[in-house]
């Protein structure tokens with residue numbers, strides 16, 4: 186029972202083939218170099234690139250699948266050990282329905298519909314953020330790592346489009362045919378009111394002339410300064426009891442700071458590393474303090490983290506320290522490709538949250554832009 190999953194929400198054209206939580210095939214075709222010159226994702230360029238790549242990427246994934254022996258994945262010695270997977274083993278198509286760039290999502294959704302129709306199998310719409318949320322529990326084809334998905338956990342979703350603290354809880358509901366099924370219920374406890382954390386890093390990098398995407402280059406510069414906080418940039422909303430966050434004021438502060446209007450004159454070239462390090466600390470400190478409150482409020486000490494920004498080693502370190510303080514655990518995406526956008530997490534989310542996703546309703550008519 187395999188799922189072919191597609192994600193075209195931003196600047197990666199991605200197709201994966203999954204079996205439960207196991208990833209048999211993952212193909213990610215990045216457009217990042219096409220977007221670098223624009224300093225961000227250009228929607229028209231993204232749509233054309235997805236249209237050009239989607240069929241070749243699906244075909245590459247299917248070809249890889251046909252090269253995999255069934256017993257290599259399941260260790261099932263009773264079956265014909267020479268048997269390879271074929272397209273006929275695929276029993277569902279999962280596709281990101283949003284949030285993301287609607288004209289880019291549309292390319293993936295159209296292709297997914299076509300395949301589901303051709304193969305006469307169900308189509309499962311998946312929320313992109315549910316993909317990031319379950320990305321810490323994605324396994325390789327051998328079932329590693331074998332981390333269980335907890336019944337109750339907190340999730341930090343931190344990417345270029347989102348910064349959310351979500352409470353996830355397994356519960357039983359009645360399905361359409363009246364049988365009882367387990368689903369995860371998501372409650373957003375707090376989220377950014379304006380820019381996402383990754384977006385703030387991208388905008389700061391742009392202001393500092395560092396190009397796109399900003400997160401990785403800021404991380405590198407900050408590391409050269411041992412992640413010290415030289416300028417104590419503001420942490421908006423940090424004193425408020427709410428778990429919501431805000432990063433646009435921090436970005437505006439940086440504009441004035443670079444103009445020398447914050448009582449200190451800096452040379453943005455000579456002090457580039459100090460500025461990058463201080464900015465990164467401000468963003469991460471704001472997130473960590475809100476998470477600290479979320480843990481105190483809910484008493485939940487298992488944290489799973491997903492989204493592009495979690496590739497950042499400084500953030501991982503701060504999260505480990507936070508969970509150590511609470512005597513809890515933090516679970517990261519186990520493989521690097523799972524931090525960025527990828528279809529593997531979409532296939533796994535379809536498996537773990539599928540029944541709930543299909544109850545969401547008329548998603549087919551329009552890609553959904555928020556959840």
Ligand code: KG4
Pocket residue numbers: 195343344345346347382383384386387398399400401404492493494495496497498524525526
């Ligand atoms: O999840 P993702 O690939 O796309 C969205 O769904 O948004 O996240 C992209 C974001 C960008 O803002 C990028 O700057 C950030 O993730 N990012 C990082 C790092 N690598 C990517 N931020 C901080 N440190 C990194 N190493």
Ligand code: ZN
Pocket residue numbers: 313317344492493525526
């Ligand atoms: Zn994403």
